[in-house]
Amino acid sequence: MAERVGKRxxxxxxxxxxxxxxxxxxxxxxxxxxxxxxAPVAIELGVLTVIPAVYLALMYLTLTSQD
Known part of the structure; x- marks a missing residue:
């Protein structure tokens, strides 16, 4: 019996x-x-928005470029 492998x-x-x-x-x-x-507001914004946004964008680009 062949098992059907769903597309992930x-x-x-x-x-x-x-x-x-x-x-x-x-x-x-x-x-x-x-x-x-x-902490200064600029550092707080960097920690809470910029760093996670850059990480998520790079992770998205990496995952969508895969076959």
């Missing part, structure tokens, strides 16, 4: 990574807010 969604790791990154961003943002973080 190649963006599934990206969806999982997005969920993990968003959860960690919300956690870090909450900790910064609760502890009254004294």
């Amino acid at each position: 969604n190649r963006l599934m790791p990206w969806y999982i990574g997005t969920a993990v990154i968003l959860a960690s961003v919300f956690f870090v943002a909450y900790r910064m807010w609760v502890n009254d973080c004294g």
Whole structure:
């Protein structure tokens, strides 16, 4: 009997990574807010938006370029 192998969604790791990154961003943002973080606003924005956005974009490009 031949088993039918379904086609795997190649963006599934990206969806999982997005969920993990968003959860960690919300956690870090909450900790910064609760502890009254004294970091400059530019650094906070970099940590909470720029770095995760660049990582997700690179991960998306990598996964969509695969066959």
